Amino acid sequence: MSRSRSESKDKCGVCSKVTGSDTWLACELCDGWFHSKCVNVKDDAYKILQELETCHWYCSQCNVKLGKIIPTMVKLHDRIQDVDNRVAKMENDMTVHIGNVIKIKQDITEKMTGRKQHD
Numbered sequence: 001m002s003r004s005r006s007e008s009k010d011k012c013g014v015c016s017k018v019t020g021s022d023t024w025l026a027c028e029l030c031d032g033w034f035h036s037k038c039v040n041v042k043d044d045a046y047k048i049l050q051e052l053e054t055c056h057w058y059c060s061q062c063n064v065k066l067g068k069i070i071p072t073m074v075k076l077h078d079r080i081q082d083v084d085n086r087v088a089k090m091e092n093d094m095t096v097h098i099g100n101v102i103k104i105k106q107d108i109t110e111k112m113t114g115r116k117q118h119d
């Protein structure tokens, strides 16, 4: 991921000004560019954001969206997990049922032929 400014004509999402020498931050969601001072990111925080790839920054608009999306995603994840568990249980039950059916079929065959079947 590159946080360096690609074009000098990028405008700040807050003040809409093009500034060369100021420090900038890119929102990782909307790709918008913002002066670090326009989004109240202090110099030391800015340094950390630049140095740590695991440190993510989102603009305030995306932050609001994320604040709403993340709980939904977490709930969705839980539901998917629940469905997965149920499918796994159903598959397990099916295997047991199929096993029973095979056994019943073998029993019938044994009774009909009067001798044991060998696999």
Ligand SMILES: [Zn+2]
Pocket (backbone or CB within 6 Å): 012, 013, 014, 015, 016, 017, 034, 035, 038
């Ligand atoms: Zn600005």
Ligand SMILES: [Zn+2]
Pocket (backbone or CB within 6 Å): 027, 028, 029, 030, 031, 032, 058, 059, 060, 061, 062, 063
């Ligand atoms: Zn954004």
